Amino acid sequence: MDIARLVSERSTCLRRRVGAVLVREKRILCTGYNGAAHGLQHCDAAGCLRDKLGIPPAERIEVCRGIHAEQNALVQAAAFGISVHGSTLYCTHEPCITCAKMLLNAGIREFVVEQPYPDQLSRDLLAAARIQIRQPA
Secondary structure, X not given: OHHHHHHHOOOOOOOOOXXXXXXXXXXXXXXXXXXXXXXXXXXXXXXXXXXXXXXOOOOOOOOOOEXXXXXXXXXXXXXXXXXXXXXXXXXXEOOOHHHHHHHHHHOOXXXXXXXXXXXXXXXXXXXXXXXXXXXXX
C-alpha cells in the first residue's frame, strides 16, 4: 500500500490523487496513477473539466480528460505484454464501476484499498462477483 501511495503522488488530478499497483506472488507487475491521456494537457495545467461543469464524484465519469489509476495500470501491463490474471490490486481508493468491470475481466480477484469511493454500484457489482474489498491491516 505504501507503493500505491507513492505512485499516487504522480497524479495530476485536482480532485483526488489515486495510485494503483498490481501484484502477483509478492512481485509488482505494474503501476498506474490518474492523469490525462497521453498527449493531452493535464488537469493541474488545464483545470478540472468536471469542476467546471459541476459534476459530482462517481457521476458521468466519462466526462474527464483523465484516465483512472487502475485503467493506467491495466494499459501499462497490456503495453508490455504482462499478464495480470490472478493478481491483487492495491489501490489508494475503491474502484469506480468502470474500473471494477475492467479489473474483473482482467482476472484480478483480490482488492486491497485504503479509502472509499462514492460508487455503491461498483460495490454491488464486486459483491455479486464474490470479490471482497479489504482494507490494509
